[in-house]
Structure formats: structure tokens, C-alpha cells
Amino acid sequence: MNIFINGKKISRDGNDVYLIVEAGVNHGGDINVAKDMIRKAAEAGADAIKFQTYKAEKLASKNSPAYWDRTKEKSESQYELFKKYDAFWVEEYKILADYCKECGIDFMSTPFDSESAEFLNELMPAFKIASADLTNHPFLRQIAKYQKPIILSTGASTLGEIDEAVNVIESEGNSQIALLHCVLSYPTKDEDAHLNMIKHLRAVYPQYVIGYSDHTVPDPSMMTINTAAFLGAKIIEKHYTFDKTLEGNDHYHAMDHNDIKVFKNNMKIFNDVLGQYFKQPLEAEKQAIKYARRSLVATKNIVAGEIITKDMITWKRPGIGISPKHIDLVIGREAKKDIKEDDILTWDML
Structure with a gap:
């Protein structure tokens, strides 16, 4: 099955890869930084830029423990981390969505509560759902009712849990689903990426577009996400920053706009060399x-x-x-x- 985002066809077995750069909250609450990230991502060739929409008090209790590399992000609790960056809400995301249109890049933001999902529905062509909400069936049901494509990360989940999530979405008459292999470990070590799971998801779910959400530290050639594409991932999501040297949970394992260019050029070469299927003299x-x-x-x-x-x-x-x-x-x-x-x-x- 194919899905369509803003008129762009994403085919399970096509050659093209849809690249979502995950800005998250790497803008630090500065709207001008966020707009600059949008512009540079669009110029570099990304298909979509995605943010994260939440309020700390809606997302985590004040006693929620950290689960990331504390040498890179020093916050002692999830609430403390989220509170640093939850500055944007309805008006800011309207501004960013409009700016994305100006720049020619798709706007997305992952909602983390019902209220944010409701207002984001008016602003974006598809929903990206975080792995942590794969078992949040009431939330999945709400988003499925909007009848927009749903890109669902599957980090730390069993096949049974994925089946349950898919059934919840489809029970609302929405079959526009893409499943992303993901590892919920920040950063993900190369040996923990297990990209062969992309092939497994493609085998188990032949009716869906399969992709990959990456948390490894990028190398200069972008080898991890290149490999994901070679294995059949048709949607690639990777964290995106304007400065990899900044402190914070999502800067040190993110790509920048130069990395986007490298990856997009790799994909051009990939598509150029694939060519036809049938063996014959050329x-x-x-x-x-x-x-x-x-x-x-x-x-x-x-x-x-x-x-x-x-x-x-x-x-x-x-x-x-x-x-x-x-x-x-x-x-x-x-x-x-x-x-x-x-x-x-x-x-x-x-």
C-alpha cells in the first residue's frame, strides 16, 4: 500500500526515500532559530521537518527518571528536561507551519497530548507518533479519526504490540499507516541499531510502508541511514540540529544541513545505479x-x-x-x- 503526504507518493516498493528531519526542540525555544532550521533543511533537500509539541506537565510526572546519556544531557528527570523546551504552542506552530509552506518543505510535529493533536491536525498533512505512544490506544484512536497518514515508530515494541496498535488505527477506518523500525536508546550504538529488523517488518507487514527512525551518531557518509534505505526503508527520520556541539539530549546524535545534503546525494546515486530489474544486454x-x-x-x-x-x-x-x-x-x-x-x-x- 502507498501513502500520500502533501500529494507526494511514498511507495512501499518504490525507489524514493522520504526524509523527515527531526528538529524536535533543538531550537531551544527561539522561533528565529526554528525558522532558520526550516530554511536550511529545505535548501538541503529534506522532504519534511518535524518538531515536538508538548507541555511538560501534560507529558511527565515530576518524578519521572531520566533514561538518556547523562553526560550529554544533565537533566535529572524527564519533567526537568521537557520543562526547558516546552515554550512553543499554538501560535508558534502556526508561524512555523506557514514558514514551511514558504520554504517548500512539509511541516510536522509529534503531539504528546490530546490538545496538541487537535490543533496540529489543522496544520500538517500527516501524523508522526512516537514509539512511547504505541501502546497509548486512546491517543492512537483520536489521531486515527483525523483520517491522515500515520507514521508510527515501533521502538521497544513487540510484534503483538504493533499488531494491537495497527488494529486500533484501522478500526477507525484509517489504513494509511507506515511503520518505522526504531531503537529507544539515546544514542543508539551501531551494534544496537539492528537494521535487519527493517527486513523483518517488511516481511511481517507486506501491506504497509516500512521506514526507520535513527538515533545513532552520524558518520560523515551517513552510512546507517544509507543502509536503512538499501534494506527497504522508504521513510527515514533522523534528529536534526544547527550545531552538533551544543549540549542537550538531541544535538549530539543529530544530523545537520550538510549531512542532509550528503544523504540526499547518496540517495540520488542509489536511485541512479539501481536501474532495471531484468538482466539483459544494455x-x-x-x-x-x-x-x-x-x-x-x-x-x-x-x-x-x-x-x-x-x-x-x-x-x-x-x-x-x-x-x-x-x-x-x-x-x-x-x-x-x-x-x-x-x-x-x-x-x-x-
């Missing part, structure tokens, strides 16, 4: 077929009337004469005309 190979293949060639002067023996012929380039595969049809034949040493044999000589 137009680009015609010259090679003619000149790099071998022909039977005389190893000595052969007089008209002589019977061709094995020691009289060998095979050399180019391939414009009799192919070596026909050598048994040539040996024992009579030369119709004089053949000079190193002449390429053709059928009219025999």
Missing part, C-alpha cells in the same frame, strides 16, 4: 559486446582448400567475427579463400 554495452568479446583468429596463413585444424586458430579481440563458442563448427571445414595469419574468421571464408 545499450551502454553495445560497443563492449562488439569490441571486447573474442573472435576466432588464424594463427598462420591458411591456403584456400585447406581443412581447418585446431592448431590453425585461436581467439582474440574484437568480437566482430565467428564467436569462439562455434569453434567445433569451424574445425574440419575447408577454407574457401586464402586466410592470412591474424585474420579474423568470418563464415564467408569457410
Whole structure:
């Protein structure tokens, strides 16, 4: 099944990859920084930029423990972290959604409560749901009723839990679903990425678009998300920042606008080299077929009337004469005309 976001077709088995850069709250509550991130992401070629919409008191209790690398993000509780960055609400997201339209990039923001889901529904073409809400069935039901594509991360979930979530969404008449492999570990070590799970999700859910939400620290070639795309992920989501050196939970494992360019160029090369499925000689190979293949060639002067023996012929380039595969049809034949040493044999000589 295909899904459509803002008129863009995302095909389960197509070549194109839809890239969502996850700005989250890396703007630090500064609307101008957020707009600058939008502009640079659009210029670099990202398909969508996504934020996170929450209020700390709606999202976490004040006693909720941290579960991230405390050397990178020093907040002692989830509430403390979320409270630092929950500055944006309805008006700010309207501004950002409008600015995305100006820049030609899709606007998204993950809602973390019913109120934010309600007002974001008016602003964006699809919903991205965090892994932590995969088992939040009332919330899934609310979002499914909006009848928009739902991109659902599946971090830390069992197949049974994924099935339950999908059934909840489809029970509301919404089958526009994409499932993203994800690992809920910040940052995700390379050995914990387990990208083969993308293939597993594709096998278990052949009716859905499958993607990948990445939390690994990027390398210069963007190898992790390249590999995810090679394995069949058609939606890639990765955290995005304007400065990787900043402190904070989502800066140090994020891509920047230069990384976006690298990945998009990688995908262009990927699509260019994939080509057709059926094996056959190509137009680009015609010259090679003619000149790099071998022909039977005389190893000595052969007089008209002589019977061709094995020691009289060998095979050399180019391939414009009799192919070596026909050598048994040539040996024992009579030369119709004089053949000079190193002449390429053709059928009219025999």
C-alpha cells in the first residue's frame, strides 16, 4: 500500500526515500532559530521537518527518571528536561507551519497530548507518533479519526504490540499507516541499531510502508541511514540540529544541513545505479559486446582448400567475427579463400 503526504507518493516498493528531519526542540525555544532550521533543511533537500509539541506537565510526572546519556544531557528527570523546551504552542506552530509552506518543505510535529493533536491536525498533512505512544490506544484512536497518514515508530515494541496498535488505527477506518523500525536508546550504538529488523517488518507487514527512525551518531557518509534505505526503508527520520556541539539530549546524535545534503546525494546515486530489474544486454554495452568479446583468429596463413585444424586458430579481440563458442563448427571445414595469419574468421571464408 502507498501513502500520500502533501500529494507526494511514498511507495512501499518504490525507489524514493522520504526524509523527515527531526528538529524536535533543538531550537531551544527561539522561533528565529526554528525558522532558520526550516530554511536550511529545505535548501538541503529534506522532504519534511518535524518538531515536538508538548507541555511538560501534560507529558511527565515530576518524578519521572531520566533514561538518556547523562553526560550529554544533565537533566535529572524527564519533567526537568521537557520543562526547558516546552515554550512553543499554538501560535508558534502556526508561524512555523506557514514558514514551511514558504520554504517548500512539509511541516510536522509529534503531539504528546490530546490538545496538541487537535490543533496540529489543522496544520500538517500527516501524523508522526512516537514509539512511547504505541501502546497509548486512546491517543492512537483520536489521531486515527483525523483520517491522515500515520507514521508510527515501533521502538521497544513487540510484534503483538504493533499488531494491537495497527488494529486500533484501522478500526477507525484509517489504513494509511507506515511503520518505522526504531531503537529507544539515546544514542543508539551501531551494534544496537539492528537494521535487519527493517527486513523483518517488511516481511511481517507486506501491506504497509516500512521506514526507520535513527538515533545513532552520524558518520560523515551517513552510512546507517544509507543502509536503512538499501534494506527497504522508504521513510527515514533522523534528529536534526544547527550545531552538533551544543549540549542537550538531541544535538549530539543529530544530523545537520550538510549531512542532509550528503544523504540526499547518496540517495540520488542509489536511485541512479539501481536501474532495471531484468538482466539483459544494455545499450551502454553495445560497443563492449562488439569490441571486447573474442573472435576466432588464424594463427598462420591458411591456403584456400585447406581443412581447418585446431592448431590453425585461436581467439582474440574484437568480437566482430565467428564467436569462439562455434569453434567445433569451424574445425574440419575447408577454407574457401586464402586466410592470412591474424585474420579474423568470418563464415564467408569457410
